Amino acid sequence: xxxxxxNWTLGVVLAACCxxxxxxxxxQEPAPATQQxxxxxxxxxxxxxxxxxxxxxxxxxxxPDAADTAKTLGQVLWDDLNFExxxxxxxxxxxSTIPPARTADDVPFAAWRELGADAVVFGTVQKTDANNVxxxxxxxNVRTRQSVFAKEYTGAAANPxxxxxxxxDEIHQQQRALRGVxxxxxxxxxxxxxxxxxxxxxxxxxxxxxxxxxxxxxxRRVTTNRQLNITPTWAPDARGIAYxxxxxxxxxxxxxxxxxxLQETPTNGVAQNWLPMFSPDGTRICFTSNRDGxxxxxxxxRDGSNLRRVTNNPAIDTSxxxxxxxxxIAFTSDxxxxxxxxxxxxxxxxxxxxxxxxxxxxxPTWAPAPFNEIAFAARTGPGYDIKVYDLAGGETRxxxxxxxxxxxxxxxxxxxxxxxxxxxxxxxxxxYTMGRDGKNVKQITRDGNNYTPSWSN
Amino acid sequence: xxxxxxxxxxxxxxxxxxxKKQPATAAGQPAPPATTSTQxxxxxxxxxxxxxxxxxxxxxxxxxxxxxxxxxxxxxxxDSPFKPAFFALDSEDLxxxxxxxxxxxxxxxxxxxxxxxxxxxxxxERGTAEYNLALGERRAVAxxxxxxxxxxxxxxxxxxxxxxxxxxxxxxTETAWSKNRRAHFVITSK
Numbered sequence: 017x018x019x020x021x022x023n024w025t026l027g028v029v030l031a032a033c034c035x036x037x038x039x040x041x042x043x044q045e046p047a048p049a050t051q052q053x054x055x056x057x058x059x060x061x062x063x064x065x066x067x068x069x070x071x072x073x074x075x076x077x078x079x080p081d082a083a084d085t086a087k088t089l090g091q092v093l094w095d096d097l098n099f100e101x102x103x104x105x106x107x108x109x110x111x112s113t114i115p116p117a118r119t120a121d122d123v124p125f126a127a128w129r130e131l132g133a134d135a136v137v138f139g140t141v142q143k144t145d146a147n148n149v150x151x152x153x154x155x156x157n158v159r160t161r162q163s164v165f166a167k168e169y170t171g172a173a174a175n176p177x178x179x180x181x182x183x184x185d186e187i188h189q190q191q192r193a194l195r196g197v198x199x200x201x202x203x204x205x206x207x208x209x210x211x212x213x214x215x216x217x218x219x220x221x222x223x224x225x226x227x228x229x230x231x232x233x234x235x236r237r238v239t240t241n242r243q244l245n246i247t248p249t250w251a252p253d254a255r256g257i258a259y260x261x262x263x264x265x266x267x268x269x270x271x272x273x274x275x276x277x278l279q280e281t282p283t284n285g286v287a288q289n290w291l292p293m294f295s296p297d298g299t300r301i302c303f304t305s306n307r308d309g310x311x312x313x314x315x316x317x318r319d320g321s322n323l324r325r326v327t328n329n330p331a332i333d334t335s336x337x338x339x340x341x342x343x344x345i346a347f348t349s350d351x352x353x354x355x356x357x358x359x360x361x362x363x364x365x366x367x368x369x370x371x372x373x374x375x376x377x378x379x380p381t382w383a384p385a386p387f388n389e390i391a392f393a394a395r396t397g398p399g400y401d402i403k404v405y406d407l408a409g410g411e412t413r414x415x416x417x418x419x420x421x422x423x424x425x426x427x428x429x430x431x432x433x434x435x436x437x438x439x440x441x442x443x444x445x446x447x448y449t450m451g452r453d454g455k456n457v458k459q460i461t462r463d464g465n466n467y468t469p470s471w472s473n
Numbered sequence: 474x475x476x477x478x479x480x481x482x483x484x485x486x487x488x489x490x491x492x493k494k495q496p497a498t499a500a501g502q503p504a505p506p507a508t509t510s511t512q513x514x515x516x517x518x519x520x521x522x523x524x525x526x527x528x529x530x531x532x533x534x535x536x537x538x539x540x541x542x543x544x545x546x547x548x549x550x551x552d553s554p555f556k557p558a559f560f561a562l563d564s565e566d567l568x569x570x571x572x573x574x575x576x577x578x579x580x581x582x583x584x585x586x587x588x589x590x591x592x593x594x595x596x597x598e599r600g601t602a603e604y605n606l607a608l609g610e611r612r613a614v615a616x617x618x619x620x621x622x623x624x625x626x627x628x629x630x631x632x633x634x635x636x637x638x639x640x641x642x643x644x645x646t647e648t649a650w651s652k653n654r655r656a657h658f659v660i661t662s663k
Contacts, residue, residue, distance in 0.1 A: 214547070215639065216550035216551070216553070216593075216657065216659040217550070217551065217553075217641070217657070218641070220639045221639075223638070244635070244638055244639075246602075246638065247602075247603070247606075260606075262633075262635075265591075265633065266631075266633045267606070267633070267634070288610070288633070288634075290606050291603060291606065304606070304607060306610055306614075309614075310611075310614075311607040311610055311611070332604070332607040332608065332611060333607075334603060334604060334606065334607040335603040335604065348603070348604055350604075354563070355601075355604045376563070376600075376601075378600075378601035378603055378604040379601060379602075379603045379604075393601050398599070399599075400601060423601050423602060424601075424602060424603070437602075467602060468602060468603075
């Protein structure tokens, strides 16, 4: 677990970047007399009972060729900080009356205070050579005019959004002790390349596995075999993706090591296997297989060894999800006549059904701690809606309400958001994110059809 | 000797020609749900039959038998002798119509004892993506089980589920869905 957190903290591309923490700057002007000059209150608060109000203007370009990057950094950081809804983000189109600061010394605190800002970001960006940038950022308490957060990052200029994502995660960590998701990624399956293969009767759309940043930007293709590649699921280290591929003509499980370009084949053609799901510690994979003649759940080590059968029932058992501590598995079974959600120990014992009022329920997804709940898709009419079962109280709440058909929920690693697919936009099947209360729905894919999201650590 | 063989081939060819005289829908399309044509109130007059006409028809070379055995797998599957079996919503059970289709397909398997087929299980979009992968598997296995009961060796029958990934009809109506809930036969070896 410690290792996972560490990997997450390091980030993927940032491994190549140099992160230097500057000393928290002492205020340029004398602090108000009520403040202890030697102590800096790091957490910026708002008016009593309201969230702090944040302003994020464009970064300042210290070299002319960094102007676009400066704008991108400000916009993306604003969006990232807005996503967790911990702060009230003052809209960027209201900043026009405020003179832009050129250096950290001339941040117009009075003007920001007039706008009602409790916190303001001042950032600079400079191209250090053709391919690299230096980004400096400070977060100021507008009232005390103190810098409570100051960092410098240097690295590749290719993806400026990553600097904004990193700053957002660090601000959420420092100001709210919250693990933000700005550097997380979403894996999904898509027909966006519009490649078709010859089918027996008509041509068929291929689907490939893709990844994108949590906001849908920076899309990268993972598989390239021009077959059906579906149900991707992240390894907890966010460096591997297990998925179902028909590249051999039948469904089997593959693990793509996305930063090495390597591939693991844990099931390796023994019967047909699909819908893999990593255990929270990444050492095991639960999956569906027909190896005993009927769709049942199995658990194996990541390398395919130590295979154990979890379910044993003539009905369908599929769509597994692990509890956060890896001791239980929730899954879909139609042993009662219709697909419903069940929970059992990872050994298959102590089975119990948790959906009792649904006509059809599938794709359970266990929330990470501290949220003790399971999201799933339930038939609510012609289509599906996302519902959440509270394991402590035994109650179910509905969080989408018939806007298109909504399927395949997947929690963010901090448990505060759910990615899902929906037909609500009228243009195929697309991936959206929303809060775990169903609010703040945001579309993150638009190209082709996109399915079965999985949210990385 | 040669004439006897030719004669046998012709008889076989004619028999197959008759058996294959299903309505010529587009390549491999499943037959449309029987829309009863109310047209023929008066049956068309039977063609005049004379001994002379039959003898004229005989010299047509055998086509159907040779066509089937000579055609590539791709061509065979695009104009397949096999018909898909259809299923009810959320169901993996073969109804009477489905069993009749599978029985006819089993007869074709008996006629071509070297053929190996893959039975594809498909679902419509009204089930969830994940569960449908298993439901399609169950549909394919249900068809395979019935084929085996009809005397086809399981070694000649493979199954694969595509869930709702490959709809036959992209529409969003019951007509489209009923065509998509299917077990599709693909000849994989002959």
